[in-house]
Amino acid sequence: MSTPPPPQQPGGDPFGQQPYGQQPYGEQPHGYGQQPPGYGQQPPGYGQQPYGYGQQPPYGQPNGDDRTIAVVAHLSPLIAMVVSAGWLSFLGPLVVWLVWRDRGPLIRNAAASAFNFNVTVWVVSILAWISVITVILIPVAVVVLIGIFIAQLVLSIKGAIAASRGEIYRYPWQVPILN
Template sequence: MSENTPPEPSPQPDYAQSAVTPMLESEARTWSMLVHIIAVAALILSGGTLGFVAPLVLWLIYRERSALVDFHGKQNLNLQLTLLVTGIAAVILGTLLFVVGLAVTLPLWFAYCVYALVISIIAGIKANSGEYYPITFTIRFLR
């Protein structure tokens, strides 16, 4: 190399074209199940307010690697967000209708919490067997 020739730049990786590696079927089943089961634990530990955080994180990480994880992540996020919205609505409506309203809305919301717990466990079992199990009685925030 002469003094006037600049050194060649080192090749840099092209991050824009990095391909997403698909998951193995067994990994997809495990992560799909964990989306539901961790949501149940978060739901219990947070009293129904932060149950959406764990499924959101798992879904954002693994949604492009597996269609099964993408499906179950969306299903559980819809369930958790519906639970959060109905809880907020129950408190607001109950407050507007005074004590009598809370006596009606909070038990209804508690019943939906029990439904969310049970259906998440069922969906986790179905996800572990590789089934695309749709969760009913939710608002479709994510399609």
């Protein structure tokens, strides 16, 4: 007559010589020497470049490059005013709008607002110079020219400060040409 085999302990050796839950000598726990699932894989987003050209930073905040370009859009009329005696003040914001308008709402708005405001200043400036020609309206023309110079200076600086903080600035008294 044959004897039945001894009962097996779960996780132990069939002869009951290993403590409960330990593997017999020479056997390794399941998966020993194998990497756990997902080991060696990089987490999502690891190794990707941080947001930069053509990408928006998280949570809709403009990055430093976008703010710099927006500041340039606001200050370019002042630079053009010095270089061209004010006649090409709308050209800088127009170039910024044409080149970088699709980069983000901050740049698009800064360039469009600066362009629209400076076209308005340009038209008023032309009207003031026409008034100078009439001789009778010279005092009015001088007041208007000084007023638009001060307004352009102050509002462009306010726009540049707002853009450096990542805020959208809308100029008052602008003819809406670009959006």
